[in-house]
Amino acid sequence: MACPDCGPVDRRGFLKTAALGSVALAASAAARKFTGSSETLVANLYGSLSSKQKGKIAFPFDHPLRSKVDANWMITPFKISEFFTADQQGMIDEIFRGLHNPEFIDKVMYHVQEDAGGLGNYSVALFGTPGTGAFEFVLAGRHCTARCDGDSIQGAAFGGPIFYGHSSMSFNEAPDHPKNVYWYQAKRANEVFHALNGKQRDVALLGDPREEKGTDTVALKKRGDRIPGLPVSEMTRDQKELVEKVLGDLLQPFRKKDADEAMKYIRGNNGVEGLTMSFYKNLDIGNDGVWDVWQLESPNMLWYFRGAPHVHTWVNVGPEPDRVHSCL
Numbered sequence: 001m002a003c004p005d006c007g008p009v010d011r012r013g014f015l016k017t018a019a020l021g022s023v024a025l026a027a028s029a030a031a032r033k034f035t036g037s038s039e040t041l042v043a044n045l046y047g048s049l050s051s052k053q054k055g056k057i058a059f060p061f062d063h064p065l066r067s068k069v070d071a072n073w074m075i076t077p078f079k080i081s082e083f084f085t086a087d088q089q090g091m092i093d094e095i096f097r098g099l100h101n102p103e104f105i106d107k108v109m110y111h112v113q114e115d116a117g118g119l120g121n122y123s124v125a126l127f128g129t130p131g132t133g134a135f136e137f138v139l140a141g142r143h144c145t146a147r148c149d150g151d152s153i154q155g156a157a158f159g160g161p162i163f164y165g166h167s168s169m170s171f172n173e174a175p176d177h178p179k180n181v182y183w184y185q186a187k188r189a190n191e192v193f194h195a196l197n198g199k200q201r202d203v204a205l206l207g208d209p210r211e212e213k214g215t216d217t218v219a220l221k222k223r224g225d226r227i228p229g230l231p232v233s234e235m236t237r238d239q240k241e242l243v244e245k246v247l248g249d250l251l252q253p254f255r256k257k258d259a260d261e262a263m264k265y266i267r268g269n270n271g272v273e274g275l276t277m278s279f280y281k282n283l284d285i286g287n288d289g290v291w292d293v294w295q296l297e298s299p300n301m302l303w304y305f306r307g308a309p310h311v312h313t314w315v316n317v318g319p320e321p322d323r324v325h326s327c328l
Contacts, residue, residue: 034091038098038255039150042137043130045091053083061128061152066136068145069161070214071312074123075140081120093119096139099146104253107181111166116142128152136160143167143312156318157262161218164253167310175286182311188249189294189305192242193279196230204230209280209293209306218316223299229278233270243272246296250303262317269300283308 034041049058057076059065065075080092096119097105112119122141128134130150136159137148143166149159167173168180177183196204206228210217221227232243247266251259266272275298279291285308292307304314 034094038095038148041091041095046130058126061134066127068215069163072142075125076123111181161316165312172309175288185249186307188246195239205279207282217314227276227297229276232275233273274298
């Protein structure tokens with residue numbers, strides 16, 4: 001089963017990068033001395049950069065690189081462990097942790113360690129200037145694109161499209177995805193499918209999912225464009241309540257501020273009833289009828305969970321394409 005955006009990790013290479021990553025963020029002990037919101041720490045990080053560092057990882061706010069998202073990429077060619085001082089690494093560690101639910105962050109750090117050998121092997125870019133009303137911190141690497149924007153992007157949750165994923169224990173995961181920290185989300189989505197009647201299943205279950213094409217993967221459809229799958233508006237009350245639980249599970253990894261903002265935009269577009277849900281049978285690991293690939297979509301939201309050969313999740317929650325505004 002092919003994964004177009006990330007290659008399998010060589011075992012020897014993984015051990016080497018894991019060692020480097022753990023040494024690099026031995027600053028993690030130092031990381032705990034930094035307190036404050038992620039936005040505050042981004043401002044502190046920016047202020048700590050030398051002119052040489054800024055010349056390599058700081059960009060204008062309207063730089064096109066800011067809106068990019070992918071499954072396995074470095075937003076700048078500089079590893080955190082090699083480019084930043086120990087204190088700066090500590091701030092980055094704390095910024096990243098602060099973007100997540102404190103009750104889920106250990107699982108996120110587990111996937112970061114297993115997928116890439118630790119946060120030290122990821123990369124960072126800064127856009128704009130903190131304090132001006134237009135800035136954004138972006139962290140990228142294998143199975144992660146995370147953002148901290150200080151609400152600079154009007155109408156966009158998470159500061160723009162994000163990505164999270166995990167390849168647990170094997171590049172080609174088993175049907176039950178053992179130890180994958182995000183598989184619980186697909187299990188919840190499958191509860192919705194099993195609650196559907198036969199006619200609804202015929203509408204919701206499709207063949208091939210969308211291709212993974214970097215930023216194009218999360219392109220939102222225009223209002224009026226057909227969205228494949230079963231509209232949640234055509235579900236029963238009990239089925240809709242299950243979709244609400246899916247959304248709760250999807251937002252569980254993230255800090256309350258971002259989760260609440262995402263739900264505000266979802267509810268502002270006809271709420272849960274404005275979504276369409278679809279499942280895809282052609283990438284069913286083990287042919288067990290537990291759908292590894294599924295999505296929720298509306299004109300202002302895409303949450304695409306591609307669980308084959310391991311978990312890739314593409315997220316874009318924001319304004320409809322013809323209503324995009326940003327603080328430039």
